[in-house]
Amino acid sequence: MKIVAELQGRKHTLVLPDKAKAIDAVQKLGVNPETVLVRRGREIITDDEPLANNDKIELIKVVSGG
Amino acid sequence: MIMSKPGYCTKCGKKAVYHRKYEGTYLCRGHFIQSIEDKVRKTMRKGKMIGHGETVAFAVSGGKDSTAALYMLHKILRKRRDVAMFAITIDEGIAGYRDDSLKIAKKLCKKLRIKHHVFSFSDELGRPLSDVVKGLKKSGKWEGTACTYCGLARRWLLNRKARELGAHKIVFGMNLDDEVQGIMMDYIRGDLMRLARMAGEPLVQSRLFVPRIKPFREIPEREIGLYALLNGLEIQENECPFIEGPRFKVRDFLNTLEAESPGTKFSVLNTFLRLAPGIREVVKKGGFELLRCQKCGEPSSQKICKTCELWRK
Secondary structure, three states: EEEEEEEEOOEEEEOHHHHHHHHHHHHOOOOOOOOEEEEEEOEEEOOOOOOOOOOOOEEOOOOOOO | OOOOOOOOOOOOOOOOOEOOOOOEEEEEEHHHHHHHHHHHHHHHHHOOOOOOEEEEEEEEOHHHHHHHHHHHHHHOOOOOOEEEEEEEEEOOOOOOOOHHHHHHHHHHHHOOEEEEEEEEHHHHOOOOOHHHHHHHHHHOOOOOOOHHHHHHHHHHHHHHHHHHOOOOOOEEOOOOOHHHHHHHHHHOOOHHHHHHOOOOOOOOOOOOOOEEEEEOOOOOOHHHHHHHHOOOOOOOOOOOOOOHHHHHHHHHHHHHHHHHHOOHHHHHHHHHHHHHHHHHHHHHHHHOOOOEEOOOEEEEOOOOHHHHHHHOO
């Protein structure tokens, strides 16, 4: 499946296996899942939420520094 | 009894917004918010954090932790007529970073009708952090990291201003991640004095110190982020441009461990809390005298406090 993931204003097109979950997209971008939350549309989704082809998700960085 | 199904709230069966792996639960929006507020209430009760008739100062940087602390504690405390609240923001002078969060802090204080005081390094210490970093690096007098200069001065100024404004307590938004990183850093540096102080009560009581309270101490940073988002609080995603030093390597290491082995951060905190009485005994036996800094008059373990040593060369 193909999805679009947005991280800090940049959009990335990701090709993931069928039955991929939100955490797979996060890891594919090289991001530690402990540092972000995932939003699809207006909803926050859990790490193990299944994704569908053409999904658009946003990774929200919640672990800061300083 | 609701049957637990992956992706659905363990308590009510609604669609979940969070999978709390270290607890094996899924939580919907309502139950997630409730669980965080219940945990914070419990931490506050356990630590007897806010007493009758006290004035509470919130250290609000405008980051998600401190704004969430202000939002949540205002929600918890607003019905208590005996408790007074105000907020303090320290503007360190970090262009392109603090400006944004300062706006967030101002907006929230206005919304909650909480008196907001802003103090800057420029006014109080003569220079913004950006100038100190540039100047010291250029002159070769650079010691430690920007975080050392900033953290020391921020705590020094917050304590001084909170005391002058009549606060009995200062609320910090430090979360479980901050606590655990601090513990690990103190182990790495072998700083028993700081470890002993992290255990709770200060080693030496002084009316010059406004006690600091950390109601989010047992809440993971990611959960504070989610709480802030679900309550419509603004989140600043950019990091401080001056971040450097081993603490951030420790942060990344702990997050990697937590992802692989949920509950790691709680384990570090709980082990430390069991060891803490012994650490305090060792430090107390070594003797500790509280002096007043000869330059600024603030409490210090040395004749000249570290803030004056670094900032007032």
